[in-house]
Amino acid sequence: xxxxxxxxxxxxxxxxxxxxxxxxxxxxxxxxxxxxxxxxxxxxxxxxxxxxxxxxxxxxxxxxxxxxxxxxxxxxxxxxxxxxxxxxxxxxxxxxxxxxxxxxxxxxxxxxxxxxxxxxxxxxxxxxxxxxxxxxxxxxxxxxxxxxxxxxx
Numbered sequence: 001x002x003x004x005x006x007x008x009x010x011x012x013x014x015x016x017x018x019x020x021x022x023x024x025x026x027x028x029x030x031x032x033x034x035x036x037x038x039x040x041x042x043x044x045x046x047x048x049x050x051x052x053x054x055x056x057x058x059x060x061x062x063x064x065x066x067x068x069x070x071x072x073x074x075x076x077x078x079x080x081x082x083x084x085x086x087x088x089x090x091x092x093x094x095x096x097x098x099x100x101x102x103x104x105x106x107x108x109x110x111x112x113x114x115x116x117x118x119x120x121x122x123x124x125x126x127x128x129x130x131x132x133x134x135x136x137x138x139x140x141x142x143x144x145x146x147x148x149x150x151x152x153x
Contacts, residue, residue: 043102044134050093050141052086052111060084062140063115064133069106069126079121081114081133083140089113093137096126103131 063082091111098105107127114121121127129137 043131044095044098044105044138046095046098048095050137052083052091052093052141054087054090056087056141058083058087058140062136064129064136066107066114066121066127066129066133068121069128079114079125079127080119081109081121081127081129081137082116083137085113085115086111093127095134105129105131105134107134 062084063080065078066081068077068079089112091109091114093107093109096106096108105128107129109121109125109127110123112123114125
Protein backbone atom coordinates (compact mmCIF):
# COMPACT_ATOMS: atom_id res chain seq x y z
CA UNK A 1 0.00 0.00 0.00
CA UNK A 2 3.00 2.28 0.38
CA UNK A 3 3.86 1.82 -3.26
CA UNK A 4 3.23 5.12 -5.14
CA UNK A 5 1.60 3.17 -8.01
CA UNK A 6 -0.97 1.67 -5.59
CA UNK A 7 -1.75 5.10 -4.18
CA UNK A 8 -2.14 6.58 -7.67
CA UNK A 9 -4.43 3.71 -8.73
CA UNK A 10 -6.50 4.13 -5.56
CA UNK A 11 -6.77 7.89 -6.11
CA UNK A 12 -7.88 7.34 -9.71
CA UNK A 13 -10.49 4.80 -8.58
CA UNK A 14 -11.77 7.12 -5.86
CA UNK A 15 -11.94 9.99 -8.35
CA UNK A 16 -13.97 7.81 -10.76
CA UNK A 17 -16.39 6.76 -8.02
CA UNK A 18 -16.92 10.36 -6.87
CA UNK A 19 -17.47 11.49 -10.48
CA UNK A 20 -20.00 8.69 -11.04
CA UNK A 21 -21.90 9.65 -7.86
CA UNK A 22 -22.01 13.30 -8.94
CA UNK A 23 -23.30 12.37 -12.40
CA UNK A 24 -26.00 10.10 -10.92
CA UNK A 25 -27.10 12.86 -8.52
CA UNK A 26 -27.26 15.40 -11.35
CA UNK A 27 -29.36 13.06 -13.51
CA UNK A 28 -31.69 12.28 -10.61
CA UNK A 29 -32.18 15.95 -9.76
CA UNK A 30 -32.85 16.80 -13.42
CA UNK A 31 -35.46 14.05 -13.67
CA UNK A 32 -37.09 15.23 -10.43
CA UNK A 33 -37.21 18.82 -11.65
CA UNK A 34 -38.75 17.78 -14.97
CA UNK A 35 -41.35 15.65 -13.17
CA UNK A 36 -42.32 18.58 -10.92
CA UNK A 37 -42.59 20.97 -13.87
CA UNK A 38 -44.63 18.48 -15.89
CA UNK A 39 -47.08 17.88 -13.05
CA UNK A 40 -47.48 21.63 -12.47
CA UNK A 41 -48.23 22.23 -16.15
CA UNK A 42 -50.33 19.08 -16.62
CA UNK A 43 -52.55 19.70 -13.61
CA UNK A 44 -56.01 21.04 -14.44
CA UNK A 45 -56.44 24.71 -13.53
CA UNK A 46 -59.34 26.95 -12.62
CA UNK A 47 -61.26 27.80 -15.78
CA UNK A 48 -60.27 24.65 -17.65
CA UNK A 49 -63.17 22.93 -19.38
CA UNK A 50 -63.94 19.33 -20.23
CA UNK A 51 -66.19 19.08 -23.28
CA UNK A 52 -68.39 16.03 -23.74
CA UNK A 53 -69.44 15.99 -27.41
CA UNK A 54 -71.23 13.23 -29.26
CA UNK A 55 -68.35 13.17 -31.76
CA UNK A 56 -65.91 12.13 -29.00
CA UNK A 57 -65.16 8.41 -28.90
CA UNK A 58 -65.18 7.27 -25.27
CA UNK A 59 -64.80 3.71 -24.08
CA UNK A 60 -66.96 2.11 -21.42
CA UNK A 61 -65.78 1.58 -17.86
CA UNK A 62 -64.51 5.08 -17.07
CA UNK A 63 -67.18 5.87 -14.46
CA UNK A 64 -66.07 8.06 -11.54
CA UNK A 65 -67.91 9.11 -8.42
CA UNK A 66 -68.52 12.73 -7.43
CA UNK A 67 -70.01 14.40 -4.37
CA UNK A 68 -72.87 16.77 -5.10
CA UNK A 69 -72.27 20.08 -3.33
CA UNK A 70 -75.49 20.92 -1.50
CA UNK A 71 -76.65 24.58 -1.69
CA UNK A 72 -76.53 24.97 2.08
CA UNK A 73 -73.02 23.54 2.54
CA UNK A 74 -72.87 20.37 4.60
CA UNK A 75 -72.62 16.99 2.94
CA UNK A 76 -74.41 15.93 -0.19
CA UNK A 77 -75.11 12.65 -1.92
CA UNK A 78 -72.79 10.99 -4.37
CA UNK A 79 -73.49 10.59 -8.06
CA UNK A 80 -71.69 9.04 -11.03
CA UNK A 81 -69.97 10.63 -14.00
CA UNK A 82 -69.93 8.22 -16.94
CA UNK A 83 -68.14 9.78 -19.93
CA UNK A 84 -69.88 7.36 -22.32
CA UNK A 85 -73.30 8.66 -21.17
CA UNK A 86 -72.14 12.27 -20.90
CA UNK A 87 -70.95 12.35 -24.53
CA UNK A 88 -74.27 10.95 -25.80
CA UNK A 89 -76.24 14.05 -24.81
CA UNK A 90 -73.35 16.46 -24.62
CA UNK A 91 -72.25 18.75 -21.84
CA UNK A 92 -69.28 20.31 -20.11
CA UNK A 93 -67.44 20.47 -16.82
CA UNK A 94 -65.76 23.73 -15.79
CA UNK A 95 -63.18 23.74 -13.01
CA UNK A 96 -64.19 26.42 -10.50
CA UNK A 97 -61.89 25.80 -7.52
CA UNK A 98 -58.86 23.72 -6.70
CA UNK A 99 -57.55 22.75 -3.28
CA UNK A 100 -54.10 23.99 -2.28
CA UNK A 101 -52.51 20.58 -2.82
CA UNK A 102 -54.43 20.07 -6.08
CA UNK A 103 -56.06 16.85 -4.96
CA UNK A 104 -59.66 18.16 -4.71
CA UNK A 105 -61.65 20.16 -7.22
CA UNK A 106 -64.97 21.97 -7.25
CA UNK A 107 -66.45 21.75 -10.74
CA UNK A 108 -69.69 22.74 -12.45
CA UNK A 109 -71.46 20.23 -14.70
CA UNK A 110 -73.97 21.35 -17.32
CA UNK A 111 -75.44 18.94 -19.84
CA UNK A 112 -78.09 16.33 -20.42
CA UNK A 113 -77.08 13.58 -17.96
CA UNK A 114 -74.05 12.09 -16.26
CA UNK A 115 -75.25 8.52 -15.74
CA UNK A 116 -78.27 6.29 -16.11
CA UNK A 117 -80.77 5.89 -13.27
CA UNK A 118 -80.57 7.27 -9.76
CA UNK A 119 -76.81 7.88 -9.94
CA UNK A 120 -77.31 10.72 -12.47
CA UNK A 121 -76.01 14.07 -11.16
CA UNK A 122 -78.69 16.01 -13.06
CA UNK A 123 -78.62 18.61 -15.83
CA UNK A 124 -76.65 21.14 -13.79
CA UNK A 125 -74.66 20.51 -10.62
CA UNK A 126 -71.83 21.72 -8.45
CA UNK A 127 -69.60 18.69 -7.82
CA UNK A 128 -66.61 17.84 -5.69
CA UNK A 129 -64.10 15.62 -7.47
CA UNK A 130 -60.82 14.08 -6.43
CA UNK A 131 -57.80 14.84 -8.57
CA UNK A 132 -57.62 11.23 -9.72
CA UNK A 133 -61.32 11.25 -10.73
CA UNK A 134 -60.81 14.44 -12.74
CA UNK A 135 -57.71 13.03 -14.45
CA UNK A 136 -59.69 9.87 -15.26
CA UNK A 137 -62.34 11.98 -17.01
CA UNK A 138 -59.66 13.93 -18.89
CA UNK A 139 -58.02 10.69 -20.01
CA UNK A 140 -61.39 9.30 -21.13
CA UNK A 141 -61.72 12.35 -23.39
CA UNK A 142 -58.30 11.78 -24.90
CA UNK A 143 -56.10 14.12 -22.86
CA UNK A 144 -55.55 17.83 -23.06
CA UNK A 145 -55.92 20.42 -25.76
CA UNK A 146 -55.82 24.20 -26.01
CA UNK A 147 -58.64 26.40 -27.25
CA UNK A 148 -59.42 30.07 -26.66
CA UNK A 149 -56.53 30.64 -24.24
CA UNK A 150 -57.71 28.01 -21.74
CA UNK A 151 -57.37 24.28 -21.57
CA UNK A 152 -60.15 22.33 -23.17
CA UNK A 153 -60.16 18.59 -22.72
